[in-house]
Amino acid sequence: MADSDSKAPASIKRWRIGLNVVVQVVLLMVIVGVVNMLSCQKNKQWDYTPSKRYSLGQATEQILKNLSDDLFLTVAFSRSSDTYHYTKRMLELYQGASGGRLKVRWVDPIRDPSIVAELRDQDPQLAFDQNKILISKSESLQVEGENGLEVAPYQVVSAQDMFLRAENLMFRDGRTKRGNVTEYRLERALTSGIVAATQERERVAYIITGHGEMRTVQGKSAGGTLMLEGGVRQNLQVRPLPMTDNTVIPKDAGVVMMVAPNQDFSGAELKAIFQDYWEKRKGGLVLLLDPLSHPFLPNLRNYLQTYYGVRWEDDRVLTMKNQGGRNLKNFQVPGWFQAGSPVTESLVGRSCTFPMISSTLNTRVEGAADDPIAPAAVDKKVLIAANYAVDGYWKEKDHEGDPTPVADLRETQDIHLAVSVEKGAGINQSLRLNSSRMVIVGNGNLVDPDLYTRESIEFVLNSINWASDRDDMVTGIDTQQTGNYRLDIGDRPYGKLEWMALRILPVIVFLIGLVVAFFRRR
Amino acid sequence: MRTFFILLNRELKAYFQSIVAYIVIAAVALLHGIIFLRSVKELKTETSSLHLNHVMLLNIPFWLIFILIVPLITMRLFSEEQKLGTLEPLLTAPVQTWQMVFAKYFAALIFYAILYLPCMFYMIYFERVVDASAVGGVSALRSPSFYGGYGMILLIGMFFVAIGCFSSAMTSNQIIAAVISFTILLIYFLLGYVRLLASDLPPITIEFLEYISPIEHVRDAASGLVDTRPMVYYTSFTALTLALTHYVLDYRKWKV
CATH class of the missing domain: 3.40.30 (Glutaredoxin)
Incomplete structure (x- = not known):
């Protein structure tokens, strides 16, 4: 009787403790589950990868x-x-x-x-x-x-x-x-795809035709290049624009491009492009100018110099290589992207090899003095310049006649290959809305379907985006190069590694163990 | 706290005054050395987008050692005490159960951490001998990805050692304790690969499997990505497993 009395409370006590433990364990599991769910929703990440691979621009x-x-x-x-x-x-x-x-x-x-x-x-x-x-x-x-x-x-x-x-x-x-x-x-x-998918309208880039612009080669054209590279990524539509005296730039033009024209523009055409479209409608222009066409485009040259202070020089940029005692000219020069503009922000520090031949653009000439339309200041920036110290550039001016002696060619300053022109923006950066924007490049082959490079097309697309007031597409979306590792290791260093990993270190640890065991026994 | 440190000291002595511990460290250093040389050879013959440290940490044999070593370290923690009958005196002594659990746990964790020091040493030695970076670009000692990778190995080890403690507390037979923890760890490790093999898994299951996959955590950490999720995950589950170990040991107190 006494036994059964003492057993009953003990079993109840055990049962209670057991229940208490079960409740505690379940509670702990719930807490751990909730903590993990919260940590999934509110997680923090720090990206220490060398190329910031896991960060968004x-x-x-x-x-x-x-x-x-x-x-x-x-x-x-x-x-x-x-x-x-x-x-x-x-x-x-x-x-x-x-x-x-x-x-x-x-x-x-x-x-x-x-x-x-x-x-x-x-x-x-x-x-x-x-x-x-x-x-x-x-x-x-x-x-x-x-x-x-x-x-x-x-x-x-x-x-x-x-x-x-x-x-x-x-x-x-x-x-x-x-x-x-x-x-x-x-x-x-992906960001470009998101922009394209969310945009109500496609942006249209018109390429002026009818002035001997870059020809189509085997079904490939400059417009095709832009469509291929910019169409999917940036929702860019590229259309031809046959230019005549009566042409009015279409209303849906986000940007108008000249790709290596070699026949000059009439006054009416220039007025339609520069005054009516670019200045009045705050349009965007991207001009890719071929040095070979320089003599044939006096009206365009004068217009750029007079109104915007950009002189398209009659020269060709080159580097010299000494081969077998002879100095050889290389016209396919590298141009270096300059800091300070949204157009080049994602490219600064990189270079772009200019295909075929290039000429320089002088931005230091006086201009815009007799501008009848908009007296506002013209802001010019150098986008691509030659780096004489790195590549040893030259400018060839007398390319019509015999090759000029090397000693006379050397130029160390003002080798500017691409510039931007912005009008009506004012000095205050925050007011840079609805300005007229233009990019001029002293090379007509940057979008040539057979010659363009990753950097050149990146630059042209950035120029289009900037000129058409799409700064958000221009900067910050950079690509990340990944390191590819391969060890170039000789037999001797490998032998040293082998000795350390397979012999020295394990043996040292084992010897320490022996010493410890020895002293313990003593 | 003083009691805890006394117990910790006792446990550490139990590890390091035995030659077996040094044999284990030497054997693991040798095995890691073989994997290290294998990784070097791999990068010698083929170009890889992963650097040497990354290649080594993602090596399957590296993980097999990882899974094998934890049961070996932890199997004797409580099982031996139970078998020798020293657990009861300990539980009746003026020592809290948690102090005993934590002391044994941290002693095992310290031993575990020491096992991975040769791995880190190999990377540093490699840079001295070969004059190339083992972690891509900068020196290993100045690279966050180097510390990130081994930090994650330590975090995962925290959880794995806790599982080993729990298994050891469940039985008085060391072999059974080792088999239990090895089985749990192997299943846990393989769960990370289920998503690659099984089709038609619901997205939430895939999310969960990726969330708990240790190899994915090491992949991120060794590339230089520090994420709070695995930190919270391993810390919280370590705490839960140690709490369960505590309850298993306390069960002896109230079952009689």
Whole structure:
């Protein structure tokens, strides 16, 4: 009897303690779960990668912050892809910066092809498969329109836009290895895609024709180059503009371009371009001038010098190389991007090899004195200049006759290859709205389909964006070069490493152990 | 706190006054040395977008050692005390259970951290001998990615050692304790790869698997990306596992 009395309270006590422990454990698990959920939502990241690979540029952050509607990203990346991890991290940053406006849906087109098939049902034209990101304004590609269901505008960003790879490696045994990523362009491509998808209207760049502009070669043209590079990334439409005396620049012109004209413009044409469009309508101009056409364009030259203070010099920039005792001229010179302008901000410190021949632009001449339209100050900036100290430039002035002696060619100053001209902006940076903007380059081949480079097209697109008041697309969206590592290590250093890793260090540790054991026994 | 340090000292002595500890450190240093040389060879023959330290930390054999070593360190912590019958006197002594748990845990963690010092040394030695950076660009000692990578190895180790403590507290048989913790750690490690193999997983499951994947955490940290999520994750789950260990040991007090 006494036993059963003492047992009953003990079992109740145990039961209570047990229940107490269970409650405590459950509570702890809930707390840990909640803490982890909160940490996922409010996480902080610090990017110490050498190229700041996991950071967003200011322009991207601004664009994402200004998103007024939700945007849907369907990401078709295989989870085993070598770019999956990076893409995921970047999209997390994009989502965070958008304040929840960006909705990301991951699909694996190989393992789960149903979503991709569903999207293709909505738009059979959709080219969307592995390693692409679809940017759309609604989750479904079809929206209610005036004529019933219609396909809503969308953008597709492909892996080629986002990642630049080295060539695939072929081994002797027949194996192939996919080339490593050498440059991360995801931010630039994705932000441009977002801008394109959210823009109501496409921007139109008109290329003036009818003045002997750059010809089309094998179906490829300067306009084609711009469309190829800027069309998808920046929602840029490129159209020809046949120029005559009666031409009026179209209202939808975001920017008007002259690409290597070689027949001069009449006064009426210049008035339509510069006065009516550029100054009155605060337009944007990008002029790519071919030195070979210099003698044939006196009206254009005079106009630029008289009204904007930019003299297109009758010279050619070159570097000299000594080969076999002979000085050889090299006209394909490197130009260095200068700081201080939004056009070159993402390119400063890099150089661009100018294809064919280039001439200099002198910005120190007096101009705008008798400007009948807008007496406001003209602000000129050098965008690309030659660096004599690095490359040893020369300017050839007497290119009509025999080659000039080398000693007479040397010039160390004022080798400016591209300049920007802004009118009506005033000095205050914050008031730089609705100004007339123009970029002039002393080379006509920067967008030549066979000659353009990554830097040259980047510069021209930046110029177009700046000239058309699209500064947000100009700066801050840089690409990140990634280091590719390969060890060039000889047998001797490798032998030293081998000795240390396989012999010296383990033996030292073992000897210490023996000493400790020895003293302990004593 | 004084009791805790006395217990910690006792545990550390138990580790470092035995030649077995030095044999383990020497063996792990040798194995890490082999992986280090393998990584060097890999970068000698093929171009990689990952630097030497990154290649080494993402090596599968490196992780196998990682998973194998923790049960070895922790298996004897509580099991041995239980088997020898020294746990009961400890629990009845004027020592709090948490003090005992923390002392054993931190002793194991310190031993674990020492095991990874040769790895760091190899990188520094490599830079001296080869005159090239082991972490891409700057010297390892000045590189945040170097400290980030090993900091993450320490964080993961905190959690893994806690799991080992918990397993050891569950049984009086050291082998069973080692098998339990090895199994838990192996399953946990492989969970990170499930997302690569399994199809039709719901997005939330993939998110979760990526969130807990240690190899992904090391990948980020060793490239120079410091994120608060894995820090919170490992710290909180370490605390939870140690709390569970505490309850398992306390269970002896109230079961009689």
